[in-house]
Every structure is written in C-alpha cells, then in structure tokens.
Amino acid sequence: MTAQLETEQAPYLDIAAPDFAMNSEAVRAARERSWYARTNYGFGVLRYQEVTELLKHPSLNQGSAQWPDHHGVHSGVFYEWWEKNLLVLEGTEHDRIRRLLNPAFSPGVARRLEPAFASIAEELISEMIARDERGEQVDFVAHFAEPFATRALCAMMGLPHEHWPFIASRANTVGYALSVTIKEDIERVDVAVRELYDFVEQLIEERRRDPSDDMVSKLLQVNQGDGDSLSDAELRNALVLMLFGGMDTTRNQLGLILQTFMRNPDQWEKLAARPKELTRPALEEALRVNPTTRWVTREANEDFEFKGLSIAEGTTVHLFTMASGTDPEAFPDPEIDIEVSGRKQHHTFGGGVHKCIGHFIARADMSVALPMLAEAFTDVSCPGGDSWLPDSGNHGPIALPITFTVR
16 A cells, blocks of 8 residues: 555545445555545545544544534534533543443443344244245344344333334434434434433433332432432433433344345355354454444644644544455455454554443344344345435445245
C-alpha cells in the first residue's frame, strides 16, 4: 500500500450520497491508496491498524453527541434522552454509569439466558417450517430476526413476550433519528421515545412491588443501593436505551449473518456439520466481514496530529469498522473462513471506553440462534423482494424473503 498522502491528495468519499456503500469498490480503492479518506463529514479511517489505535485515542470523544444539533434538532423528548444516554456521555459521568450498569451485562448473565434464547429460536424455526409447508413466503426479518431479537430482550428484562411487537415497533421508529432525515422524522421519534418512557415507568413500578431475577430488578438494586447509585432519571434513560439498542442491532446483524452465509454456502454446511466446534468462529467471522455497524463515529476534543494528519478540534472522524475488518494488511486472506485460527480481533462492537456494553449478551443470543438455523436449514437463498437500509452507518435488511430445504 502507498505511503502517507498529502491531505488534499487523499481519496474523497461522499458518504452522504444515496448510492454510497461501505461494501464497494470505491471504499476498497480508497483503502488501497491511503489509511484515511476525506469525506463530507470529516475523515474516514479505512485500515485496521489506524482504526485500532484511534478507537482508544485520548484526543477523540464519542462522536454521536452532536448528531441531533448537526441536523437542526435542538429540543424535544428524543433530544433530552439522547444527550444523557450512555452512548454519548464522556469522562467521569460515563465511567460511573457504565460501572453501575456493567453487572447486568456480564458473561455470567449472558450464559444464564442461553436456555431462554434457545427456546425462542426453536419456536420461531418451527413456525418458519410450518409457514413454508403451507406454501407461504418466509421473511427472515419478520419471521425470525426481529421477533428473536426482541423476545431475547424480553427474556433478559423479565418481560412477558407479548410485549415484543410494541417494543419492536417503537424501537424501529426511534431508529429514524439516526438517519440524515432526523429533522423530518423527529415528531414521530419523540412520540416513540415518550411511549418507551411510559412503558419503562410502569415496568419499574412493577419490579419495585415484585422483584425478580432479571436485569430490571438488578438495576433497581443499584438504583436503591447505599453509596454511589443510579438516579431515577439515569435508570429510566438506561432502560429506554436497552429497549432501543437491544433490538435494533441484533435484528440487523442476524440478517447480515444469514446474507453472509447465503453467499458462502460451503461455510454454512461446515457449521451445520460441526456446530459445537465452529459456532464461535462462524459468528466472529460473520461479524468481521459484514457488521451492522459500518462505522464508529468519534469527534476530536482537541487539535492533534496522527500519522502526519492534522486533525482540528471538533472534526468528525469515522472509523470504518467494515473496511478495517477486511483490510488485507491485517487479514491477508480476508474472505470468511470459519476454520481459520489466529484472526485479529474485529471492531464490530467498537473499542475503548465506548465499546458496546451489551456485546456479551449479543454474542450469546446470536451464538444460540446461528447453529440452530444451520442445523435446521440447507440450500438457503433469497428469491428477490429483499430491501435494505443504506449501506452506511447502521446497515441491515428491512425485508429478506428466503427459500430453504429443511434438513
């Protein structure tokens, strides 16, 4: 690859263009030329080594805090929730809230939830088979990814599964706030956030009266504990964030995982034949090459220089996680291979102090679903009629019709 280019000679990517795609020759060509690209929203970092270093760089803050303001949204229910949630907090405030929330997302909690995740997946797979036998179209998003992700969230929070359509609907609406159309959509987004807050208020009152062995009850103990504890406002904010983020990213990622294996049916068959051995590497490989989070956003908190590039305070820096995950300098054979060993750690869940707090839970529920799907179905393909979110920011299928053969 080429040496450092002068800034004005670095490749330019219009990441706001309707046809921009992270999985494109334009991005790969830019990565070949330089470790970064100029964009209409600051810089895009393209290669694995630089993404790895900048994820933990002290001169960069989480970059999404100013998203509403950048798009003309300066008040409202969403705005007030957004400016105080864990995703955008910094410094001691972020560290304190994350420390208090961490026990609810531990590996031990994830392992205890696996039987519930398996029960949900088994039920949904049976319903997919029955639908196919009746000659009805199976949509992987509507009939598996969305109900599985939302019902797994219900299991984690101790909620009756009958709530899943409500949660999914409101979370989908809140997702519009992360798009460049936020200003046009903000009224319905505000309504959805308010409805999630009302739902959370009721849930908190129920758990106070009748605590259980679920995440909400555990967080209420933190809320009511001696010494440092979550305030009522912090607890409500965190639970709304869980209802939104816990469904949206898992649903999208499951659809992308299936897309990856439809493109690599030999890898799917290997997984089906050796699920105990290959589930973990199969999941990590799929996350590496086809992540729902196409980039992680940071913002410079001071002027600084990095590998010859001058970055001014306030500059947006997008860390292209997808491009970094297939960078040939870090992954000499970047195509998916679930039998390979010794891969570098991908950055699908981010890194540094802002690494996704729910990554243990996400890995647990997808690790349960993935081998069960592979053991149930072969010859999986999409006959057409699929629709997708833009291949930038957060990506995934909106609808993914599939055909398959039951093993």
